[in-house]
Amino acid sequence: MRMLSPSSGSDHPTAWLIAKFAMVKPDGTAMHSHNIYNFKASEMTQEGNSTKVLNGTATVTMKDGPVSDVPITVKVFNNAVIGFWIGPDKVDGHFGTNPVYGILSTNSRAMMQEMHSMMQGMNGSMSNTGQNNTIKM
Numbered sequence: 001m002r003m004l005s006p007s008s009g010s011d012h013p014t015a016w017l018i019a020k021f022a023m024v025k026p027d028g029t030a031m032h033s034h035n036i037y038n039f040k041a042s043e044m045t046q047e048g049n050s051t052k053v054l055n056g057t058a059t060v061t062m063k064d065g066p067v068s069d070v071p072i073t074v075k076v077f078n079n080a081v082i083g084f085w086i087g088p089d090k091v092d093g094h095f096g097t098n099p100v101y102g103i104l105s106t107n108s109r110a111m112m113q114e115m116h117s118m119m120q121g122m123n124g125s126m127s128n129t130g131q132n133n134t135i136k137m
Contacts, residue, residue: 017058017074021102035061039072052076060091067091080104
């Protein structure tokens with residue numbers, strides 16, 4: 001994920017997110033994968049001192065092809081764990097109402113620390129700082 005502070009004339013941050021993850025039913029059957037791309041952030045906030053939240057829409061690959069403009073909430077907890085709330089209406093509840101969790105790599109954690117410092121310096125509000133932050137997933 002690559003995030004930029006809002007540019008002049010824009011109220012929203014810019015974030016690029018490309019994610020790929022595997023899913024499986026609880027009984028271990030039906031393993032399959034999904035991709036998330038074309039993420040368009042509408043809001044970036046922080047919950048407490050350790051959780052970053054991005055809301056927006058993205059394209060999600062499904063069995064019958066890609067689905068555009070799927071509502072997505074991305075939360076990064078303690079610079080270590082990431083959760084995706086995907087859909088549910090545009091993807092027929094495929095992911096349920098609970099998040100899909102994953103972990104951030106060591107490089108991602110370092111970037112999240114830097115982003116946390118930047119957000120603290122802005123008192124939780126996004127302003128045009130001209131800084132770029134990247135989260136690799």
